[in-house]
Amino acid sequence: xxxxxxxxxxxxxxxxxxxxxxSVMVRxxxxxxxxxxxxxxxxxxxxxxxxxxxxTGVSAVVPAQDEATxxxxxxxxxxxxxxxxxxPPRLAAxxxxxxxxxxxxxxxxxxxxxxxFQQAVxxxxxxxxxxxxxxxxxxxREIDKPGAVRAVGSALNKNPVPVVIPCHRxxxxxxxxxxxxxxxxxxxxxxxxxxxxxxxxDAAAEAxxxxxxxxxxxxxxxxxxxxxxxxxxxxxxxxxxxxxxxxAGYRPCKVCRPAAA
Numbered sequence: 707x708x709x710x711x712x713x714x715x716x717x718x719x720x721x722x723x724x725x726x727x728x729s730v731m732v733r734x735x736x737x738x739x740x741x742x743x744x745x746x747x748x749x750x751x752x753x754x755x756x757x758x759x760x761x762t763g764v765s766a767v768v769p770a771q772d773e774a775t776x777x778x779x780x781x782x783x784x785x786x787x788x789x790x791x792x793x794p795p796r797l798a799a800x801x802x803x804x805x806x807x808x809x810x811x812x813x814x815x816x817x818x819x820x821x822x823f824q825q826a827v828x829x830x831x832x833x834x835x836x837x838x839x840x841x842x843x844x845x846x847r848e849i850d851k852p853g854a855v856r857a858v859g860s861a862l863n864k865n866p867v868p869v870v871i872p873c874h875r876x877x878x879x880x881x882x883x884x885x886x887x888x889x890x891x892x893x894x895x896x897x898x899x900x901x902x903x904x905x906x907x908d909a910a911a912e913a914x915x916x917x918x919x920x921x922x923x924x925x926x927x928x929x930x931x932x933x934x935x936x937x938x939x940x941x942x943x944x945x946x947x948x949x950x951x952x953x954a955g956y957r958p959c960k961v962c963r964p965a966a967a
Contacts, residue, residue: 742766742784743791744776749869750805751895756780758788759797763814767867769888783866784819804870808836808900815867823851827861834875837900838930838962839907841879847966855879863887869896881911881929902930910944917964919943919956926951931962 742765744758749769756776758766766784770776780788793801800813810832817825826849834840842858851857862873865887874893878884883904886893894904910929918934919926921941927934945951948958948965958965 741787741789744780744788745791745793747801747805750808751899753892755805755869757793757801758784759791759793760816762816762818764797764801764867764870765816767870769869769892783864801870808872810871813870815870817866820861820866823849823854823857824861824864826851827858828865828867828871828873831862831865831873831876832871834872835932836872836875837897837902838932839875839877839881839883839897839902839928840962841881842876843879844963845876848963872896877907878911881907881916883907913944914946915944916947917945917951919945919951919954924956925959926956926964927959928962928964931959931964933959933961 742758742760744756744766747755747757749755753769754771756766756768756770756773757764758768758780766780766788768776768779768783770779777788797814800811804810804813817828820828827845830845830848831840842855842862843852845862846852846854846858858876862876865871865873868874868887874886874896876884883890883893883897898904907930915929917926918929918931918937919942920937921943925933926943926945943954943956945954945956951958952965
């Protein structure tokens with residue numbers, strides 16, 4: 707019996723070659739961090755939300771009616787592929803809690819593909835309570851970048867995890883609700899679902915009112931601050947600017963921080 711030659715061995719090995727099923731490639735991409743998984747959940751107002759996730763946490767949240775729309779937005783915002791999957795119990799519980807109470811809490815989110823500035827903007831935005839509005843200037847000041855108002859707006863417009871990180875709670879400097887990447891109507895729906903009176907916000911903005919003050923505490927707040935909501939009509943004072951409030955002897959609220967301390 708003669709020993710097989712090298713060419714015989716190679717030929718034999720080649721005869722064993724077979725094409726790997728597509729699932730192997732998908733699993734490899736996911737396990738090496740080159741792709742994420744996604745599923746759908748019901749959002750706060752009954753909207754359909756696609757949620758992408760990986761080992762780090764939630765990487766994208768997209769209000770969309772179909773997979774094609776979601777994938778197009780996801781790949782633009784995150785820059786990777788995503789495949790259908792099932793949420794791990796820890797993430798499923800965290801998302802359910804966040805969507806229910808409107809607070810990010812301990813839900814892990816993957817912002818690693820964003821710049822340090824963009825991450826700072828989103829982390830600060832996550833601190834805004836449900837049903838309250840802050841301004842782009844407020845976010846810029848809070849992260850020690852008071853001159854970066856337009857950059858803050860750009861960062862929020864590219865927020866990969868809207869609703870979870872509530873960029874819908876940031877409005878214009880004139881006190882109005884403003885635009886939203888997914889449409890102003892959705893922004894209003896989300897805010898009203900959280901208890902904000904959109905009509906009252908519109909009226910205050912149109913009247914040029916930027917802050918509410920209490921003549922019993924001499925403190926002024928953003929109109930949607932929970933403390934402003936406790937001021938009775940009898941004791942409510944309105945201001946058109948920080949300067950006007952401070953000239954009247956009022957100091958900024960330590961909770962909503964409408965002005966630098």
